Amino acid sequence: MNKLVIIIAMKIKNEDDLDNYIICHKCFTLHKIIPIKDGYMASCNECGAMLYRYDTKLVDKSLALSISGLIFFILANFFPIVKIEILGHDQFITISKTIFTLIDSGFYIVGILCMFLIFIFPLMILIIDIILFTLLKLRRSKKFTKTLLVLLAHILPWSMPDIFLISILVALVKLIGYVQIDMGMAFYALIIFVLIDIYIVKKVKISELWILRENMILKRSKN
Ligand SMILES: [Zn+2]
Secondary structure (H helix, E strand, C coil), rough: CCCCCCCCCCCCCCCCHHEEEEEECCCCCEEEECCCCCEEEEECCCCCCCCEEEEEEEHHHHHHHHHHHHHHHHHHHCCCEEEEEEECCCEEHHHHHHHHHHHHHCCCCHHHHHHHHHHHHHHHHHHHHHHHHEEEEEEEHHHHHHHHHHHHHHHHHHHHHHHHHHHHHHHHHHHCEEEEEEEEHHHHHHHHHHHHHHHHHCCCCCHHHHHHHHHHHHHHCCC
């Protein structure tokens, strides 16, 4: 059955007007954003999908997760991921060693890309998240939180630790049978870091962070 889609034509007086509207990510219905109370969420009246929520508890939870994420990120990067035994010799593989080996072997572009996608960008996201959630918690710094949110939106699509984890798993499966492999502490730290990263990146949307900034910092400074 074909669904009738009604398109609402609106005159845009200035681009800021668009900030007052939100499109449902499931059925693409346009909604006007209305203020909601702390702990509540707004849903689409067509399909019921969540449009946005305002939950100050999210700040504490996300701050704690970002700090834990940073600890596991450090562990994952500076300790061996796997120990491989080749002809009686033990080889310890760390993320930083893998990146530098790529660069040393002449794979400059791949090495630099890996450095940004699995080290620099994830680290930047964690640091931005920790500063941002701390400032939201303290309800301070209108301008700096805006800069952090814009920067976060630019970096987020380029952080790929989950894809890196999958590629390690694929490589390990291929090596099983040929060499003796022992998982290092960093391997488990990487799994926990990736799970935390997925939660923060996928569950806490940038639009929700803008709403939290609006309610926790801007409205407070107006009062
Ligand atoms: Zn919808």
